[in-house]
């Protein structure tokens with residue numbers, strides 16, 4: 001049986017940092033409110049001319065280096081994103097070409113904040129089926145370009161960035177189990193009202209902004225993430241005591257703390273980046289993985305649960321051994 005395993009990770013964060021104090025100058029908010037309600041202290045914001053593909057390319061180069069692979073080794077590129085460069089061609093083809101990766105399967109995948117978990121799970125299936133030998137899997141967002149900077153309900157939450165992993169076949173797992181889900185009945189609680197075939201004329205107007213019923217999102221997120229964490233562990237026959245680390249989606253410190261509590265995990269066993277990155281949507285889990293690996297907390301052989309929740313709603317979790 002062939003499994004897939006993460007061979008290397010990388011991340012890229014835009015140069016510009018926006019602090020809570022910067023936001024105090026823009027909307028009626030306070031550093032204290034943002035920190036206590038969300039855990040966010042600062043976030044990176046991409047430049048006007050910066051794109052998801054550019055950020056992914058930088059993150060990918062670092063991941064390729066860490067995995068010891070070159071462009072010619074890669075035969076699959078998947079990017080989870082809701083803020084791609086263009087509607088088409090899909091952003092993975094731009095990344096494939098710019099990195100000099102030979103022609104291969106390359107697509108992007110849109111599942112809001114769960115985009116990377118969906119992408120990782122998809123690449124895992126291709127590798128297990130023997131249809132890919134070396135996958136470049138990314139989660140990336142220029143989500144601040146969709147933010148209304150005059151809306152204090154949403155503008156304090158988000159940040160930009162890109163995370164990348166190289167996934168390769170392995171005799172040992174690797175990716176142990178993946179659990180994906182979605183329920184469109186919640187579509188009106190979190191959405192962006194402009195797309196290619198709906199409301200395109202509103203692009204660039206005040207109506208084009210993230211719409212969110214924050215407290216309802218919060219409640220469903222905590223309930224759903226708790227349930228899927230339990231389901232993922234049960235499916236894999238793993239008890240919560242066996243987990244070495246939780247690497248959660250970084251939407252809100254209070255959601256992360258609630259998840260840790262449900263898993264009886266002390267916060268020392270949770271990778272938290274929300275204070276530095278904000279909610280980077282699909283980029284948050286791969287960037288948190290990279291942070292934990294590079295600062296030496298996440299070590300080879302350890303058992304890690306990752307999870308994410310986003311607009312749709314979509315949700316997903318991956319149990320893996322590094």
Ligand code: ACO
Pocket residue numbers: 028029030033034037038112113152153154156190212213214215216217218221251252279281309310311
């Ligand atoms: N500064 C100061 N006050 C604010 C701000 C702000 N930035 N934003 C809202 N408020 C006010 C509200 O207007 C409200 O005032 P009111 O009581 O006078 O009406 C008050 O604070 C409380 O508002 P709530 O929305 O009830 O506050 P809550 O405790 O729920 O926190 C938050 C809001 C942080 C958005 C929280 O609900 C949350 O994190 N929800 C989940 C959001 C999320 O994770 N979204 C993304 C997930 S999916 C994805 O990542 C795409």
